[in-house]
Amino acid sequence: MSERPVVRPLPVSGFPEWLPHVRLVEQRWLDEVRRVFESYGFCPVETPSVERLDVLMAKGETSKEVYALGRAQGVEADRLGLHFDLTVPFARYAAQHFADLVFPFKRYQVQRVWRGERPQDGRYREFTQCDVDVIDVDGMSPHFDAELPRVVHEVLTRLDLPAWTIGVNNRKVLQGFYEGLGVPDPLAVVRVVDKLDKIGADGVAAVLAESLDQARVDAVLALARARSVDEVAALGVTSDLLDEGLAELRFVLDELADLPEVVADFSVARGLDYYTGTVYEGRFTAWPEYGSICSGGRYEDLAGSFIRRRLPGVGMSVGFTRIFAKVLAEGLLETGPASATDVLVVLPKGRRGQARATAAALRAGGANVELYHQEDKVGKQVGYASRRGVPFVWFPPFEDGRAHEVKELATGVQREADPATWSRRA
Amino acid sequence: MSERPVVRPLPVSGFPEWLPHVRLVEQRWLDEVRRVFESYGFCPVETPSVERLDVLMAKGETSKEVYALGRAQGVEADRLGLHFDLTVPFARYAAQHFADLVFPFKRYQVQRVWRGERPQDGRYREFTQCDVDVIDVDGMSPHFDAELPRVVHEVLTRLDLPAWTIGVNNRKVLQGFYEGLGVPDPLAVVRVVDKLDKIGADGVAAVLAESLDQARVDAVLALARARSVDEVAALGVTSDLLDEGLAELRFVLDELADLPEVVADFSVARGLDYYTGTVYEGRFTAWPEYGSICSGGRYEDLAGSFIRRRLPGVGMSVGFTRIFAKVLAEGLLETGPASATDVLVVLPKGRRGQARATAAALRAGGANVELYHQEDKVGKQVGYASRRGVPFVWFPPFEDGRAHEVKELATGVQREADPATWSRRA
Numbered sequence: 053m054s055e056r057p058v059v060r061p062l063p064v065s066g067f068p069e070w071l072p073h074v075r076l077v078e079q080r081w082l083d084e085v086r087r088v089f090e091s092y093g094f095c096p097v098e099t100p101s102v103e104r105l106d107v108l109m110a111k112g113e114t115s116k117e118v119y120a121l122g123r124a125q126g127v128e129a130d131r132l133g134l135h136f137d138l139t140v141p142f143a144r145y146a147a148q149h150f151a152d153l154v155f156p157f158k159r160y161q162v163q164r165v166w167r168g169e170r171p172q173d174g175r176y177r178e179f180t181q182c183d184v185d186v187i188d189v190d191g192m193s194p195h196f197d198a199e200l201p202r203v204v205h206e207v208l209t210r211l212d213l214p215a216w217t218i219g220v221n222n223r224k225v226l227q228g229f230y231e232g233l234g235v236p237d238p239l240a241v242v243r244v245v246d247k248l249d250k251i252g253a254d255g256v257a258a259v260l261a262e263s264l265d266q267a268r269v270d271a272v273l274a275l276a277r278a279r280s281v282d283e284v285a286a287l288g289v290t291s292d293l294l295d296e297g298l299a300e301l302r303f304v305l306d307e308l309a310d311l312p313e314v315v316a317d318f319s320v321a322r323g324l325d326y327y328t329g330t331v332y333e334g335r336f337t338a339w340p341e342y343g344s345i346c347s348g349g350r351y352e353d354l355a356g357s358f359i360r361r362r363l364p365g366v367g368m369s370v371g372f373t374r375i376f377a378k379v380l381a382e383g384l385l386e387t388g389p390a391s392a393t394d395v396l397v398v399l400p401k402g403r404r405g406q407a408r409a410t411a412a413a414l415r416a417g418g419a420n421v422e423l424y425h426q427e428d429k430v431g432k433q434v435g436y437a438s439r440r441g442v443p444f445v446w447f448p449p450f451e452d453g454r455a456h457e458v459k460e461l462a463t464g465v466q467r468e469a470d471p472a473t474w475s476r477r478a
Numbered sequence: 479m480s481e482r483p484v485v486r487p488l489p490v491s492g493f494p495e496w497l498p499h500v501r502l503v504e505q506r507w508l509d510e511v512r513r514v515f516e517s518y519g520f521c522p523v524e525t526p527s528v529e530r531l532d533v534l535m536a537k538g539e540t541s542k543e544v545y546a547l548g549r550a551q552g553v554e555a556d557r558l559g560l561h562f563d564l565t566v567p568f569a570r571y572a573a574q575h576f577a578d579l580v581f582p583f584k585r586y587q588v589q590r591v592w593r594g595e596r597p598q599d600g601r602y603r604e605f606t607q608c609d610v611d612v613i614d615v616d617g618m619s620p621h622f623d624a625e626l627p628r629v630v631h632e633v634l635t636r637l638d639l640p641a642w643t644i645g646v647n648n649r650k651v652l653q654g655f656y657e658g659l660g661v662p663d664p665l666a667v668v669r670v671v672d673k674l675d676k677i678g679a680d681g682v683a684a685v686l687a688e689s690l691d692q693a694r695v696d697a698v699l700a701l702a703r704a705r706s707v708d709e710v711a712a713l714g715v716t717s718d719l720l721d722e723g724l725a726e727l728r729f730v731l732d733e734l735a736d737l738p739e740v741v742a743d744f745s746v747a748r749g750l751d752y753y754t755g756t757v758y759e760g761r762f763t764a765w766p767e768y769g770s771i772c773s774g775g776r777y778e779d780l781a782g783s784f785i786r787r788r789l790p791g792v793g794m795s796v797g798f799t800r801i802f803a804k805v806l807a808e809g810l811l812e813t814g815p816a817s818a819t820d821v822l823v824v825l826p827k828g829r830r831g832q833a834r835a836t837a838a839a840l841r842a843g844g845a846n847v848e849l850y851h852q853e854d855k856v857g858k859q860v861g862y863a864s865r866r867g868v869p870f871v872w873f874p875p876f877e878d879g880r881a882h883e884v885k886e887l888a889t890g891v892q893r894e895a896d897p898a899t900w901s902r903r904a
Contacts, residue, residue, distance in 0.1 A: 059536045061574040061784040064558065067526035069571070071578055072585065075522050091841045093848030093868075096501050100493035100604050101590060103528070110485045119547045121560075123594055132490065134547075147496070152497055154816065154866050156851065159498065164527060168549055178526050195851035223548030239780040307834075358487040390580065391521040408733075415517045425582065425621035437663075440580050466549035 066171030067178045068377060072390040073441075078376055082162060084210045085182050085370065088159035092203045094184055097159045099141040101166075105131040107144050110357035111326075117168035134166040139354075139367065140181040146187060147358035156188040156196070165257040174343050174374050184206070185367030187354050192364045194300060197330040197350055198307035200368045204309050204346050207370060208334070214384060216345060219317025220304055222330050223349070224297025225284065226321060229275050232291035233268050237323070245276055246323035249341065276319040281305070284318060297329075302400070304330055328352045332368055342378060346370045389441020392420050394476045395458070396437035397446045399424040410448045410456065413471035421446075437461065444476065492595070492603030494803060499867075501813040506800055508588060510636045511608050511796065515586035518629045520610055523585045529590075531557040533570050536783035536900070537752075543594035560592040564609040565780075565793065568670040572613060573784035582614040582622070588798070600769050600800050608633070611793030613780050618790045620726060623756040623776055624733035630772050631737050633796060634760070640810060641763040642771060645743025646730055648756050650723025651710065651776070652747060655701050658717035659694050662696045665751070671702055672749035675767065702745040710744060723755075730756055752777045758794055768804060772796045815867020818846050820902045821884070822863035823872045825850040836874045836882065839897035847872075863887065870902065 063069070069080060086096070093233050108118055119134040138161045146153065162182045169175050184203055186196040201218050208216055223242065230238035244259050251259075253273055260269045271289065278284045281302055283428030301316065308314045322331040331349035336342055357364050377383050397411045404427075411423040422442065424433045430447075437445045438461055446469075447457045458474065459466035489495070496504060512522070534544055545560040561567050564587045572579065588608045595601050610629055612622040627644050634642055649668065656664035670685050677685075679699055686695045704710045707728055727742065734740045748757040757775035762768055774794030781789050794866065805811050825836045830853075837849040849867065850859045863871045864887055872895075873883045876889075884900065885892035 057573070057782065057784050057786055059530075059532050059783050060783075061533070061570045062530075063574065064526065064528065064530060067528055069525050071575060072521040072523060075524060078524075079522055090818045093819040093846060095498040095819075096505055097498060098501060099495050100490065101592075102490065102493055102604060104485075104488075104490060105738040106485050107487070117549065120549060121545045121594075123543065123546060125813045147483070148489065149497060158817070158848070166527075170546075179526060193851040195849075199849070199851075220652060284655050307830075332795045355487075356483065357485050358483050360483055360730075391519060391584070391768075392516045393519040393521075396519075406732075418520060420516050421619075422584070423625070 057110075066169070066176050068373065070380075070413070073387045074380065074385070076392060077385060077387050078391070081211055081376060082372070082466060083183075085207050085372070086160070088203060088207045088210060089182075089184055091206075092158075094158045094160040094203070097142070097145060097161050098163060099135070099145050099161070099191060101134055101164065102132045103135055103141055103144060105133045107358075108133050108135065108140060110140070119166050119168050129326065134212075135163075136167050137165055138163060138181050138369070141353065142183070142185060143355040144358055146363060147355040150359060150361065156186050156192065158184075158186045160184045161361060169213075174378065176373055176377070179371075179373035182370040182372050183367060185354075185365055186335075187363045187365030190362050190364070192350075192366065194303055196366050197300070199306060200348065200366055201304075201314050201332055202311065204332075204334070204370060205308075205314060206366050208313075208346070211375070213336075213375065213379060214382070216313060216334055217317075217337060218314045218332055218334040218346065219320040220301065220308075220330065220332055221315060221316070221318055221320040222301040222304075223327050224293050224299040224329060225318065226275070226297075228291045228294030228297050229284070229287075229289050230272065230291040232294050233271055235268060235272075237263075242321050243323050245319065246321035248276060248319050248321075249343075250330075267275060278316075278318045280316050300329060314354075322347060322349050324349075326351045326353075330366065336378070343374070345375050345378075346373065347434060391422075391440055391442065393422050393442045394419045395421045395444040395446050396421045396433070396440075396442045397421060397448065398430060398433045399427055400448060400450045401427045403448065403450070407448050410446065410471045414446065414474065416436065417471075417473070417475060419474070419476060421468045434459075434461075446471070492597030492601075494602055494605070494799065496806075497816065499813045500811070500817060502626065502816070503811060503813050507637055507798070507802060508606075508608075511588060511633050511798070514629060514633045514636060515608075515610055517632075518584075518625065520584045520586040520629075523568070523571060523587050524589060525561070525564075525571050525587070527560055527590065528558045529561055529567055529570060531559045533784075534559050534561065534566060536566070545592050545594050554563070561589075562593050563591055564589060564607050564795070565611075568609070568611060569781040570784055572624065572789060573781040576785060576787065582612050582618065584610075584612045586610045600804065602799055602803070605797075605799035608796040608798050609793060611780075611791050611796075613789045616788055616790070618776075618792065619661060620729055622792050623726070624730045626774065626792055627730075627734060627758055628737065628739050628759075630760070630794050631725070631734075631740060634739075634772070637764070638809070639800070639801065639805060642739060642760055643743075643763060644740045644758055644760040644772065645746040646727065646734075646740060647742070647744055647746040647754065648727040648730075649748075649753050650719050650724040650755060651727060651744065652701070652723075653715075654717045654720030654723050655710070655715050656698065658715040658720055659692060659697055661690060661698075663689075667698060668747050671698065671745065672747035674702060674745050674747075675769075684823055704742075704744045706742050726755060748773060748775050752779075753776045756792065761803070765804070769800070770797065771801050771804075788833050815869075817848075817866055817867065817868065819848050819868045820845045821847045821870040821872050822859070822866075822868045823847060823849045823874065824856060824859045825853055826874060826876045827853045829874060829876070833874050836872065836897045840872065843897075843901060845900070845902060860885075860887075863879030878890070 121132045227238040320333045327349035329350035333344045334346035350366040411421045414421045455468045458469040504641045547558045653664040745757045753775035755776035759770045760772040776792040840847045883893045884895040
């Protein structure tokens with residue numbers, strides 16, 4: 053027992069953990085996320101943390117730095133890896149359980165994901181994502197393109213974050229515009245524009261200039277600067293695909309006109325190949341370089357690698373840990389005590405049974421109650437409540453015939469009370 | 479898009495996942511667990527899923543079949559592994575954050591854990607544990623030996639499970655009794671008795687007979703059959719350690735005398751070396767061979783491998799997935815619809831804005847609301863609610879000046895209602 057410790061208990065870089073007073077707030081946030089998702093009719097799904105490596109790699113995601121599982125003791129594990137997002141597991145889930153789901157299928161999924169990246173600001177190796185997707189069979193209503201940013205808007209609003217915006221664009225606008233310009237490979241331009249926040253407008257211009265003339269480079273950058281459908285129309289480029297994209301985008305923006313934080317942003321490209329229509333990306337206003345705090349878009353087919361049915365959908369992912377860690381690091385997280393306890397019940401000498409019954413009565417009324425653990429002096433018991441940040445101390449009668457009393461530590465006010473009816477909020 | 483799927487979406491053995499209607503119940507169970515833990519003043523802690531392998535192996539746990547992390551792409555990861563229980567991470571956490579915690583430190587922790595075991599009935603490779611522990615510095619009140627089974631008793635009661643019991647014993651009783659018998663290595667006998675449920679009384683007797691005479695073997699088995707402190711006293715064996723153990727056990731049983739499911743059970747041994755006093759083990763009454771559904775005990779020192787302070791404590795772990803999966807497999811899980819949606823709001827032709835405002839008003843009142851996604855015929859919209867198991871359908875006025883109406887699908891009753899004040903429960 054008293055031997056020298058053999059292992060130093062150090063944090064592991066990229067794997068965040070919080071003290072209890074911070075974890076309490078994180079838990080409240082996660083409750084809020086879930087409440088909002090359910091209030092829009094999304095149902096909860098969890099998948100294993102682990103998928104077969106062929107499932108994880110089905111889209112050729114070799115760059116994601118997947119953590120594969122092995123056995124510490126040298127035995128070979130099956131070819132399994134930790135999921136690096138919640139989209140691939142959801143695609144596998146939808147394909148596997150296709151016959152048991154009702155479409156359009158609206159699901160949310162709040163889980164940890166793992167990426168073997170180099171840890172840096174806003175990048176973790178283990179973090180929580182909150183994903184929300186709607187998928188349907190063969191075709192899907194544009195209604196959901198507008199519903200998803202509304203849901204995420206409400207989530208971000210409820211978390212009471214520093215200012216943010218959700219930029220909305222449409223891949224058809226980008227590709228249609230580049231087509232209208234006569235660009236030979238519009239998708240390649242999308243991928244370059246997607247790097248705007250990493251390499252800046254000059255960097256993008258330099259890359260584009262390798263294959264496009266100056267007028268076209270200028271036009272591509274002018275589109276990225278536009279912040280309304282009218283501004284885009286004024287650029288004078290036309291194509292059928294552009295018109296289709298602008299109509300879709302206008303529908304989404306009109307539906308969300310009551311939300312000032314949702315804005316048209318033609319620099320949002322979302323480089324991933326599978327997006328085909330609406331795309332989204334949210335950022336903190338004060339820290340645009342911190343990266344996206346939520347993102348997503350519409351895809352033509354979710355689970356093509358796993359099932360011969362076409363499942364189009366639209367989804368968004370909230371970077372929960374990225375947001376939470378930033379707010380914490382900026383000193384903007386309002387935390388309280390390290391426990392959710394409302395009341396400490398004092399244990400009077402020789403009256404353990406009565407104190408236990410008092411605690412039970414208070415719990416039955418919905419309070420979180422700690423019963424003090426030994427017959428210490430009352431001052432010591434109250435001091436414990438104070439150190440722990442417990443707001444109320446309850447005194448069961450120290451002799452028969454006396455009344456219960458409760459003291460609020462913040463104000464010092466002490467009064468008679470009945471454990472059967474007391475409430476912290478009364 | 480229409481290519482043949484390349485990967486079959488199969489379940490991975492030992493990694494359970496549920497359909498949404500089952501996940502909704504699991505989520506409700508997890509809420510209940512957390513609510514009960516917090517109602518006794520335990521604070522939430524989460525740790526990373528991953529620890530350094532030297533931390534995981536600090537107690538020489540080579541038999542636990544730890545999953546180590548590697549890189550799918552051939553790059554070596556740090557020496558990290560997935561935690562196989564929540565005790566080792568908690569010990570590391572307590573040591574690492576020692577200066578920031580208030581003692582006695584009461585924490586609960588609900589997380590997935592991983593074990594590379596062969597999957598079988600009640601054994602998974604990924605499963606959720608609900609741990610609750612109290613640790614203190616140098617010494618700890620016996621109050622908590624009695625509080626922990628009370629907390630777990632309340633959890634199991636709230637989950638409305640098939641009949642179960644929590645057996646309580648004390649390692650000092652076992653070791654003191656064996657000492658009193660003149661057994662040379664009492665701890666070795668504890669480990670053999672721990673195999674009672676696997677190899678039966680005959681099996682235990684055969685192993686013990688290798689080192690003990692028949693009278694002692696009989697006495698060891700007589701103790702294991704005893705179900706009260708008086709029965710043990712009647713066996714006529716004495717030792718100081720036995721007296722101490724019986725006094726501790728009597729205190730715990732007296733404190734829990736109001737809970738008929740908590741029973742003295744001298745066959746409970748908990749083979750792990752670190753238990754030194756009270757030990758617990760819960761089982762389903764109808765399926766004793768299914769293994770323990772909760773277990774734990776008192777230990778002299780939690781984190782000796784990591785810190786030079788002695789941190790005694792007492793803890794219990796609820797085998798959440800094991801319990802949930804059993805209740806599900808036995809057909810005893812009461813499930814409802816596949817979503818938590820209360821109301822589907824019908825989308826009348828040309829009145830999208832009004833329908834959206836109606837949905838928002840209902841959500842503001844606390845309801846979970848789906849807004850139908852396109853202007854289909856009303857019958858189709860109602861059919862969708864019915865297929866999804868949504869209990870109420872809301873009809874916003876189809877023309878100005880008419881009233882809102884809501885229909886309960888189960889009863890067919892339809893009546894006027896105000897979205898600003900309606901509640902499902904009214």
